[in-house]
Amino acid sequence: MPPSPPDRMRLTLKDVAARAGVSRATVSLVLRDSPLVAAETRDRVRGAVDALGYVYNRGAATLRSSRTKTIGLLVTDLSNPFFAEMAIGVDRVMEAEGYVSFLVSTGESLERQERFLRRMREQGVDGVVLCPATGTAPGLVRMLREWSLPCVQALRCVTLPPGEEPGDYAGADYRSGVEETVEHLVRLGHRRIAFIGGELLHSATRERWAGFRDAMRRHGLDDGLILRTPLTRRAGAETIGSLLDSSDPPSAAICFNDIVAFGVMLGLERRGLRAGRDLAVTGVDDLPDAALTEPPLTTVSTLPRLVGEESARLLLRRIAEPERRSERIVLPARLVLRASCGVTRQAAAPLLAQAALR
Template sequence: MGSGGNAVPKRPTLLDVADRAGVSRATASLVVRKSPLVSASTRERVEAAMAELGYVYNAGAARMRAAQSRTVGVVVPNLTNPFFAVLLAGMESVFETEGLAVIFANSNESLDKQSGFLRRMREHAADGVIVCPCEGTDLRLVEDAAAWSLPLVQALRYVPGTGSDYAGIDYRAGMREATERLIGLGHRRILFVSGNRRHSAQADRLAGFQEAMSARRLDADAVIHLPLTHGAAREAAAAIAAGPDRPSAVICFNDVVALGLHRGFLDLGLTLGRDISLAGFDNVAEAALVLPGLTSVATKPFSVGENAARLLLRRIGEPAAPVSRLIEPTEFVARESVGPAGPALDRSSDLL
């Protein structure tokens, strides 16, 4: 018996599958990569040919050929905030249709955690990353990514002075409109409860509040800073409500803080919308579930997530494309927690 009798059978190739199915190699490739661009009948023919020939898709080899890992990384500063869960769902809805695996991470506002995650993404040859920069992030975020040839998109927050793609929200306009709505209801002593973190989202919301207040010659410095937790806000409610000059309305950095104050004011026996008005920002699902309903500013985090994912896919496919910024508008959502100011609540109304 000649040695040829023990030869290892030739493994079927993708070209063999394409020939058997009567399609091009490119079409067969789309089928194995689960692309939605292929019709159902064509997909069935190609899959039948794969089964007949015993073809097995080698993801590792394909990755080497394409020089892509089909993996992207996403890091956000606070996964306990329901807002970020909706944001991530928007991103995943886009990446899933492209067959990309997504690795999520929580920086917890830690530069070390954020930097460590980005290094791991580089080491594992991720195709790109989306970053919501934590407090203290500087220009090196974008500079390092560029040096590593790692496509990067900033989302929700941005580092001033950096030239990278960005998907965000018009926080400034949203906070300005919400403050103007309160002024329009007769409120003059309006308190802005801000977060205790320093980043672009905080700066933009603060700027919107101060612009609206300054335009009506009201106290634009009526601002306090709290940790962005339900507990810290609930605890602060008594101090905010105490004294003869308490604000007639409170507007918050986000709904986490507003919901904490909501509970805190109710604990004190105050009626929201009558004794004191309260507004949040982000319009999370809980804003419509509490009683009375929490007035808020809708920010469309799902759409922002979709935008960020599309920007990253574009950057991966076109590394030299011009920098793009996609900014979602906001929408004021009125509920029962806000009402008109009465004379007893706001004795400075004669200023205007």
């Protein structure tokens, strides 16, 4: 460790320059890894930096260059590991480029979301990754554009009227993930399938519902059994109870996400029933816990960390080139077969005949 400055005075470029026998400008170039400086000079300056224990003052650099090497990252609910993972993904990519992130959890509050964005502007962040809170209006995206603050939406997105640039977006293909789930359940012989969860109207909900409806209709099945519930374990447990008591209960339940699916499995357990035997249950997200329930949960893997990484890369591209066209990155979402949907693909064939007899 270099010896700390003996006095309380903070060292500046000038001190380093004096010690290395060059000008301030040269030191500045070295610190920014400019190819302009000669190797010999570079080493000398580096030596001086280490010897003095000089600390770069990013604030001063910002003022002059109006580049802060910081970004804002807004997620709706940090205590949901799904979003936390995505935040980690963003951070890993940004960090490698020398950026640091302001992270905040909006808790689905539009007011907090906007306040934070305003503050990010004051801070002069180079861009933001935004998971829009439920109910975010297109006006917000326009506002950011007005500010010329680069923004990438992640996991959810605000839809702008056609004709307007939609803006960058990175997310998972919820729609086809749910479609694939329906296909699989139908193949297993299920005809009456419920979709559980998603009271909030945002793109991630609409995509799932669309996938569900399309796939059900394709098979001529009733696509109306969609239950709007909060996205909690508790809601899952409660919903499944009333559902099973109804006059025409389903034989399978596709849940909005794994959390709801865990709740459904809990609800079944409380009634002495079991997922996979008495009701096929599936989720979305493939949280680490999904493989560890009893029975393990069939679910759609949406790889939040990857989504985070892609959002970050997208934002970096946008910062480098603000005028480029909007880009949408939709990562594939694959169905991960486990026991909670009754039977895995390999074992499905013999059962299909049996199911047809129902």
